[in-house]
Amino acid sequence: MKKILIIYYSQTGQLKQITDSIFENFQGESIELDYYEIKPLRDFPFPWPSDEFFDTMPESVKGIPMKLFLDDFNPEKDYDLVVIAYQVWYLSLSIPVNSFLLSEKARKFLKGKNVLTILGVRNMWVYAHETMKSYLKEYGANHIGNIVLIDKTNNLVSVATIIKWLMYGKKGPYRLLPEAGVSKKDIQESSKLANPIKSALTSDNYTNLQNDLLKLNAVPVCYHVMKIEKNALRIFHKFASGILKKGQAGDKKRIFRVRFFKYYLLLAIYLLFPIASLVFMIKKALFPKTAKKDINYFQGV
Ligand SMILES: Cc1cc2nc3c(=O)[nH]c(=O)nc-3n(C[C@H](O)[C@H](O)[C@H](O)COP(=O)(O)O)c2cc1C
Known part of the structure; x- marks a missing residue:
């Protein structure tokens, strides 16, 4: 059994x-x-x-x-x-x-x-x-x-x-x-x-x-999504540290910074993401072996 x-x-x-x-x-x-x-x-x-x-x-x-x-x-x-x-x-x-x-x-x-x-x-x-x-x-x-x-x-x-x-x-x-x-x-x-x-x-x-x-x-x-993720996570950490300085989860004092992050995120997704995607797609085409190595790594355990 x-x-x-x-x-x-x-x-x-x-x-x-x-x-x-x-x-x-x-x-x-x-x-x-x-x-x-x-x-x-x-x-x-x-x-x-x-x-x-x-x-x-x-x-x-x-x-x-x-x-x-x-x-x-x-x-x-x-x-x-x-x-x-x-x-x-x-x-x-x-x-x-x-x-x-x-x-x-x-x-x-x-x-x-x-x-x-x-x-x-x-x-x-x-x-x-x-x-x-x-x-x-x-x-x-x-x-x-x-x-x-x-x-x-x-x-x-x-x-x-x-x-x-x-x-x-x-x-x-x-x-x-x-x-x-x-x-x-x-x-x-x-x-x-x-x-x-x-x-x-x-x-x-x-x-x-x-x-x-x-x-x-x-x-x-997806290679370009994975590359964007790495940069986005670094930026999220900066926002997170800034918001946490204002208080813990739910604290009204941090709402201004939370909303600022929200508008930043929407702007980044609809404006920066397409540009960054294009850059990384070109990189993948120029360096297919490096891209494949990265992909293989994330597909493993
Ligand atoms: C607060 C929040 C943030 C999320 N951020 C991400 C993310 O960074 N990447 C992603 O692929 N999905 C993200 N999602 C989607 C979730 O991973 C998940 O697929 C979706 O919320 C379905 O919910 P469930 O698994 O709780 O049923 C997020 C969802 C929530 C609620």
Whole structure:
């Protein structure tokens, strides 16, 4: 009997749909599947009021934890495979997931465990995943695979649709815009990733798992988006430090700086992103080997 634990947090249910699609046929005579939902003591709102949405940036970027309800999480229980299904907030681990990873229980539990990570995001995730990798390494977990589902529409379109989704609760599609987030089709088709996971689990051999997942396009990395992310994260850190000087999350004294960040971000996305994209696309064409090396790195575990 093999035991799997899926640890997840999801405001919209998207990550639960993704893990359901991948693991729907796992439960049976020889596999036991458990779920653990990360529960903040005071959860974030969904849909988000605008100020609160942007006010989470400093704590996300600086990795400042929130309080969670963890009484029902038993770090002593053993599992053959642990899945961490998570999302990215402001190019960083979402606050609930980061808070879970910072807990003593998570540290104790993850030691020596085989961990598969699954992301359901818009399209900017590579540096948040570096943080995830460093937690797993520090805790002595065995990171055996990674799967990423993104919104494949154009970046400018996906920003517009995700704002509508996260602030008004409407996933769409509506009028000329496609549905927000990971498409229904991609969620359904993620079930194809079950086969390599199942055979690695049953044979207790995870050596080729990531390569097998990559053959099924499990980790899309877009070179120019990844390059922009690196620069954007540096700028987010500066904004975050400035906002945190004015107070903690929710403090009215920081609202001016939070709103300034919001307008900066929208301007950067719609004005600077297209220009920077072009620059990095040219760089990729001029230096394809370096670009491929970067892409390969982020596709690995
Ligand atoms: C505050 C906030 C910031 C986000 N920032 C990013 C980001 O930097 N990169 C990205 O790809 N997605 C980002 N997203 C989208 C999430 O990763 C996720 O896909 C979406 O919120 C779906 O929510 P769920 O996983 O909680 O159901 C952000 C979402 C929120 C709420």
